[in-house]
Amino acid sequence: MSQILYTSGLQKSYKTGKETIPAVNGVDLEVFSGEIFGFLGPNGAGKTTTLRMLTTLLQPDAGEVSICSYDLYQQPEKIREVIGYVSQSGGADKDATAWEDLILQARLYGMSKREAAARASDLLAALGLESIADRRPATYSGGQKRRLDIAIGMINRPKILFLDEPTTGLDPHSREQLWDEVRKLRDLGTTIFLTTHYMEEADALSDRIAIMDQGQIVLTGTPASLKDAISSSGTQASLNDVFLQHTGRYNKSAQIA
Amino acid sequence: MTFLSNLQLFYSRKIREALRNPAFVMMTLTIPLLYLLLFAPMLKRFTGMAEFGSTNVLNFFLPGMIVVLAVFGGLFVGFGMIDEIRQGVIERFRVTPASRLALLFGAVLRDVTSVMVQAIIIIAVAIPFGLKVNIPGLLLIFPLIAMLTAIFSAFSYALALIFKSEDALAPITQGISMPITLLAGFLLPMSLAPGWLQVAAHFNPVYYAIEASRTLMSDHIDAQVVMEAYAFLIPLLGLVSWWAIRKFKTVIS
């Protein structure tokens, strides 16, 4: 498997007044082409901050990043060509119809009007959004809105798609539907880098997982290997157990003892 | 080329957004009328007073109103952008290879367009009230008004990116709008002001715009005043744009 994303010693702190918040504190990651990479961690761990650095939105304080062999500092505009990003808050324009919004996004990547229309139709069909093509977000369901955000994020056929909590707030049906979309995308060759707070989702979707806590990566591996590592004879640990044991102040073994 | 095509895309988006907002359209069209209808009838008494120009009081007061439309039409646009930041729309555009300059100026040009429409309305409606128009003068007023709007609009967008909250933007923009319009002589000519106020006015872009627009609407155009206004506003527009674009390019944390 070839490497598509690589970071080393990635750091970022926010300055608010006199206080300095070290949000990301030396993150080393490796993501391989064609995998679904689950990026987990408690609230405030630094996931969104990491994603915003990887997607050229935020200048790191230190560290190396390369995506598709492009260097973040030297070739940010090359990176922008090959990535897609769906932020925690989405990105669909409340004053535009789904169709208008997709066309605009396609044209910003340099597609002609005709290419843009073809791509927009394909995506609307693929994500089951034809019925909302001519409506504005105020009238969408949560799931429709999220799928439009994702359609917008993948308009340029990104090599790697970053999804920040894509399923938060969705009902179980919509979530399962989104999982299917994500798997389909991966099967078409797109690498997926996603964050989630749902452990069963991370377990079901991810080929590999990294768990972040307080600005650092505390664990990396396949879901199976991570679970096996803490399972004792007879009891099979869940990803939830793994998560709780490695993050935050809460420590199961300490409590039992 | 990418810049121009991106600019056109972002401009069309902002225009469409404005046209879809009935309140925005209504206010854009009626504010100039309100200014005129509520204010022009009070001007009769000033006719013939030397401070208000020898020709026609409306020719003296209208430039002030147009300039104030430009200031307000620019200074408060940041609120809309805070909403867009919150929706994630700005980040979404910044992840694409789209030109940041186009992202900013698509919005600025929309604001300039709406102020131009307002200026045209107020002038057209003022003619029956007795406004005397001279076309060459008007042709030199419009670029000044456009630049002034662009200065405040770009400034406001940059403030929105820095503060990202209405709570911070409201006091700042309101705090600026008061002194900047009063200290420009938009109601009373600055020639009536004490010396120190007149000195202060010379740091105020709104002052230059009003002085130049007034002379351009009068019978005797003072070329010196017009030149000064252009000489002040062109570099200022460059400076504010440069600053705002830096905010767009660098971190929006």
Ligand SMILES: Nc1ncnc2c1ncn2[C@@H]1O[C@H](COP(=O)(O)OP(=O)(O)OP(=O)(O)O)[C@@H](O)[C@H]1O
């Ligand atoms: N703009 C900002 N200014 C100051 N501090 C920030 C800012 N954004 C994030 N932080 C802080 O940085 C830390 C990491 O935040 P981040 O949003 O990256 O976490 P996260 O892992 O995405 O959390 P969540 O799961 O809740 O989305 C937190 O302590 C947060 O309070």
Ligand SMILES: [Mg+2]
């Ligand atoms: Mg987050």
